[in-house]
Amino acid sequence: MKNIRDFVSELLSETGDAPDQLLQHLCKIQNHYSHIPEEALQLLAERLQTPPAEIVAVVYFYSFLHMHTRGDFDIRFSDNITDRMLGNIPLLNSLCKKLGVEPGVPRADGRVTVALTSCTGICDQGPALLVNGMVISRLDEERIHKMVGLIEAGIPIANWPKSFFVVEDNIQRHDKLLSHGIINGSAIDAMVVKGSDAILESLDHSGLRGRGGAGFKTATKWRICRDAPAEEHYVVCNADEGEPGTFKDRILLNGYANCVFEGMTVCAGIIGAQKGFLYLRGEYLYLREALEKILQERRDAHWLGENILGEKGFDFDIEIHMGAGAYICGEESALIESLEGKRGIPRNRPPFPVTSGYMNKPTVVNNVETFVAAARIADFGAEWFRSSGTEQSTGTKLLSVSGDCERPGIYEYPYGVTIRQVLEDCGAKDTQAVQISGAAGSTIPPQEFYRQIAFEDVPTGGSFMIFNQKRDLLEMVENFSRFFAHESCGFCTPCRVGGTLMKNLVNKVMVGHATSYDISEMENIGLVMQKTAHCGLGSTAPNPVLDTLKKFPGIYSRRLLNRSYEPAFDINAELEVSRHMTGRDDEEAHVRYEK
C-alpha cells in the first residue's frame, strides 16, 4: 500500500486543491485505504485550507466514508424491502457466521467488514451487495460460500469470478426513449443548425417535465437559468438514484450514456454553460470507468470540449463527481452542496438553483431520464414526443419494476398507462399493493389499480415495487421508516427527531406493544414532519406510515393491544436484570398486566 503522503500528493496534483474537490478526494482515499487515515485528513486540511473538523464532519455525514479501517473487503448488503423479500438477511447472517464477524463490526485481523446499506438499485436482480464498491447481484448460498473462500484466501476482487459482477439491463418494454438507436452528435447537430432558441422552443412545445418526480417543466427551468445574469452557468445531471426501488438511471447510464451526455450538452448550448457535472451515486461506482471512456470518446469526436462541432465559443465539458452513500444528495440543493465538497444539507430557498446553484451561479439540475428525453426531442422534434402520453404528462416514463412479479426490470410506457396494465405485463399475481415512487411515494391498494401513471394522477420518479397477498406490508413500512431515520441529514428538528420517533413507534407496533394511542401519536408526528420539515425528504418521510394507516389500517390494528396506553419500554424486560441479581423468579417479581 502506498505511502499516505505520496498518495494524497498525487491525488492533489491530479485534481487540484480547490475545496470543492474534498469529497472526491475522500472517496478515493477511502477506496484505497478502506478508511480516511488521520495523516491523510491532516494533509487535506493543510492543502485545501479547510479546518480538520469540517473534514471530519464530512466523513461522518457520508455512509461510505469511515475514520476507522473497514479491512481488505468492505461488504454492504443492500437492504431495501425488495432485498428483504428476496432473503438478504439470512444470507448476511450466513456470511457473518462463516467469516466469524458481527454485522457492522470490522474483523479484528483487518480482513473484512460486513454491513447493511440503503437500496443499491439492483432490485430486479437482488439480493445484491457491494464489495469494495463493486456490485454483486443475484446472491444465493452458493455465492456466499464462494465469497467466503475468496475472502479468507485474500484474493483481490479483480480476480473474483466475472459472473459475480454481472448486472443486466433487463429492459422488458421499449418505447420512445429506449427503442431508438444511440444518437451520437445528432441532437447537438440539430441545435447548431436550428439554433438554441428553436430547440428551447421545441422543448417547450414538447411539454417535457422533470423525470425525477417533481415534474417541473424543463423548458421553463432552462429558460430561467439562461436568463439569469452571470458569468458562468452550470449543468448538473442528477444520477444520485437513491429512491428505494428505482434503477432506471442505472440502465440509462449503462446503455444510453451518450444520450445523457448529449442532453446535457444541448442544455449547455441553450443556457450558456461551459461546465457540467454528472453526480453519480456511490453505489454506481462500477459504471464510472465506462462513463469516463465515453466522455473521452465524445471529446475526441468534438461533441465535448472547445468549439463543439466547430462552433466558435461553444465550449462545454463534463466532469463526473461521486456521491458516497447519502440519499439526501438526490435533493437538488443538497446535491449542489455535495458537489461543492460539503455535507449534503439542503439549502434554504429561495434562491433556487436555477438562479443560484453551484458556486452560487445559475445551475440547471435535471434527472438522467430528463436529459435523455431532451436529447431525443432536440433530435426528433416536439410532435414526435407529444404524440405519446397525456395532455399534462407528455411522452413516456421508465418504470423500475421489482418485487412480487415474474418479470422484474425496466418498462417504458407512455404516460397514462394504468397500474393494472403494468401489473399484467410484468406477471404480477394476487397483488396486495404497489408502492409507487419509492419510500416517499404512495401505497396503492387493488381498488385503485385503475389509476394512471401521470403527473396528474399517480406521479412517480420511476419506482414500482409490488407486494403480493402473502406479504406483511408493515415490514415494508418498518423498512422505509428505518431508511428515512438513517438518511435524515439531521439539519431540521422534525426530520431528525421526528423520523426516529416514528421509526420507534413503527417498531413498537411491529413487536405488539402498541395501542391505539400510539397510532394517533404517529399521525401527529407525521403531520408535523409533513408541515414543518426543511426539505422534501423530511416532509415526505412519514408518507409510508400515513398512507398505509389510511389504506391498510388492518396491518396496524391486528397488532394493537386492547389498552389505552402502553409505556415505551417493557417493564418486565427491564426487571429481568433485577430478578437475575436477586435470584428471584416468583410471581411478585413480575409485573402482571390485565389481558
Next chain:
Amino acid sequence: MSTEKTFKLDGRDIPFKDGETVMDAALRAGEYIPHLCHNPDFPPHGSCRVCVVDVNGRHVCSCTLPAAENMDVDNSSDAIVEKRRTLLQMLFVEGNHTCPACEKSGACQLQAVAYNTGMLSPHFPHFFPKRSIDASHPDIVFYFNRCILCGLCVRVSRDVDKKSVFAISGRGISTKMIFNSPSGKAGDTELAITDKAVSVCPVGAIMPKHLGYEIPIGERLYDTKPISVVGHVAENHVAKKPFMSDGPND
C-alpha cells in the same frame, strides 16, 4: 401617509423593506415569533423550525421567508402553536434537559420558548442519549446534553470570530457538535471566553466557568417576564454580565 409595503400578521399590518424576512419585519414591529436557531444579529439558518408560521395556507419558516405584500401570516392559531409545541417536545426528548438542575434555568431560550407555547411536559419517550461534558477549556465548559444543534456557535465562530472552532458532524439523530482540535477537546482549540461564539448559545450548552449562579434563580431574564416580552438571551444576559475569567484556572 405611507407608501411602505406591508403584510398581515395575525391581522396587523407589518411594514417591511425589500429583502427583509417575515421574522425580521415582525421583530422590528414588536411582534414576537418564537425562535431558537435564529438570532437577529446573524443570517437566518432555518433548522429548528420553531418559527413556523402559516402563510396563505402553507406552513413556512418565518426566519428564512422573504416578506411580500398580500401575505397573510398566522403566528398564533392553535394549529401553529401545537406544531411548535411538538417541535419543542422533540428537542426536549432528543437531549437531556433537566431544567431544575441546570444553571441556565430562567435564562434559557429553550425553556422560555417552551413556556411561551404552553409546553408542560416533554410528552415523547426520552432518548436519554449518552453525551459527555467537555471541561478541558480553562474558562468555558460544554454540556452536550443541552445542545439543540442550532449551529449558532458554529456560524458565529466561523463568520464573526474567524476561528471556525466548531463543526456540526454526523447525520440524522447522530448529528453532533465537534471541536476543531487535534484532540477533539475544547481546551485545545483557539476558543477564548471573549469570543462572540461563546455568548450566542441559546441554551446552557456553552457555559462560563467561575461564575456559578451569579444571578439567583427567580431574578433571571425569563423568571419575571416571558420571552415574548424580553427577547434574546444573548442580547440581554451577556451584554450586562460579560463572561470573565477572574482567577487562576482551576
